[in-house]
């Protein structure tokens with residue numbers, strides 16, 4: 001998603017990887033085997049195999065587009081607890097802790113909703129009317145919540161969080177987010193080894 005935000009469309013080719021059945025070509029390129037991987041064909045197929053390193057690299061190579069890489073502030077404070085609480089809920093094997101794990105996730109979502117409707121928030125996205133690096137970090141994670149928390153724990157974004165719902169609707173309308181969304185069944189399959 002960050003690559004699509006930074007790099008002109010005619011310079012990008014997105015290739016999806018089946019991480020359960022990795023092709024030999026992919027493993028040759030990235031013996032570590034994890035995604036995301038960037039291959040810079042203009043730099044003798046230079047391979048960068050870590051999303052934080054890819055972000056830094058693209059930020060330098062395409063410096064004319066300022067996507068507020070490394071932003072810290074209220075938006076980051078508001079959204080950084082969501083994914084860890086999702087992981088804690090889905091990886092929890094102790095039934096007695098299930099309700100409290102759900103409550104903790106909902107409480108993190110509520111922090112985002114509160115931030116989105118606060119005076120310190122302006123614009124459609126997390127830190128303005130344009131997408132920035134923080135949106136590329138948070139929106140895919142929020143989609144994991146929307147898909148996996150619903151599938152495995154029956155949790156949906158509560159109706160009492162209209163600002164968060166609107167935020168998701170606005171993001172879904174953008175080409176950058178919708179074109180890079182992981183399909184629902186892949187998200188569900190990805191979490192299945194932790195849940196079952």
Ligand SMILES: N[C@@H](CCC(=O)N[C@@H](CS)C(=O)NCC(=O)O)C(=O)O
Nearest residue numbers: 019032033034035036049050051052
């Ligand atoms: N340091 C890596 C970690 C990424 C990561 O854990 N990717 C997972 C998918 S979200 C993966 O590729 N897992 C498959 C595997 O490691 O075989 C990054 O952030 O780029």
